[in-house]
Amino acid sequence: MKIYRFLRWFFAVSVLWVTVLFGEIQNLSFSPSPAWSAGQFIFPLNCELGKTCFITNYMDDDPAPGSVKDWNCGSMTYDGHNGTDFVIEGWEAMDRGVDVLAADSGVVTEAVDGYYDHCQRNCPYENSNHVFIRHANGLRTVYHHMKKGSILVKTGDRVKKGQKIGEVGSSGDSDIPHLHFIVTDSAINLINPYAGPCSSNRSMSYWENQEPYQGGAFKVVKTVLTNQIPQNGSIPSSENKFYATDAYVTFWVRILNVQAGDVSEWRWYTPKGELYSSCRINHDWSYAYSYWYCYTTIAGYPAAEKFGVWTVHYLYNGTVIERATFTLEPLPSNG
C-alpha cells in the first residue's frame, strides 16, 4: 500500500490531503476459482462494515495486466490486487485493538509476528505480521499487516471459525491500519470469495453472508471540527469551542467513493453570516476511501467580529452535504 498525498494551499492558509490505498502485490498466480465450497467464510474482522471499517479494494478479477475489474464489474481494486482490503478507522482504533478472526476453522500453516506495525510508507513487503490458515476442504486464507505482538496462534495450531487470531495493524507494505485478506485453493491459485457478475466465481459466494457491494454512491462517514492539523490516518479529536489562543480551526471529513472530476469545497461563515474563506479541491482521482480537510487560522480572523458562533459548510459537487458550527471565544475560562 502506498500513500498518495496532495498538499494545496488556499486562501487563509488551508491544507487538504488525501490518502488512497494502492498497494501490495504478491507472487500468487491467478486462476478461475473452482466451486469448492460456498458460504464457508465469516467476515474476518470484529467491526461494523461501513461504520468502523471499510472495504477499500477488492480482488482484481481481470488477469490482464493494465486492466482491472472487481467482482461487481467496478474498479474498486487495482491491477494485480490479490485480496480484499479492510481498513479500520485509524491509528487510535488500531492501538485500542480491532480483532482479526479466523474466517473458518482450520490449521495454522504459518504465523509471523514481531515486525514494526505503524508503517505509513516504505516498510518492506516481507515485514508483514501475518497468519496463513489451511481449511479442511483445502482452501487457504491469508491475513496480512497485523499488529506487532497481537498474533495469538502459532504454526500447527488448530483454530475455530471466528476465533481471534490477532489484531489489525499496519506492518509490512502498508500505509494505514488494514487487513489484507486473501483466499486461495490448495495449489495457491487465487480465489475470489465474492460471487458476482464479474467474478471468476460467478454464482457461489464463499462468504456465509456476502455483504453488499461497497462501491458506488458518494457518502460522508465522519466529520470532525478540531483545533489540530490532522496527522496521517488519525481521526483528530473533536471540538466545538475554540479560543483566540488556538492556532487553527479545521474541518475534517472522511468520505467514500469519490469519482475523478468531483469537487469538494468548504465555506467558512463569520458570526455575522458573511463568507469569510473557502477551500476547494477538484478530485483528480477516484478514491474508495479518503479523508480531506481544510483549516483556517484564527489569527487571521477579523478582530471586530471574530467572537461568536461560526458556521462551516462542506459541499460536494456544489451541494451542501454537511454543516457544523463552533463558538470562538477570547480565552478559556479558569472555572
Ligand SMILES: [Zn+2]
Ligand atoms: Zn491489499
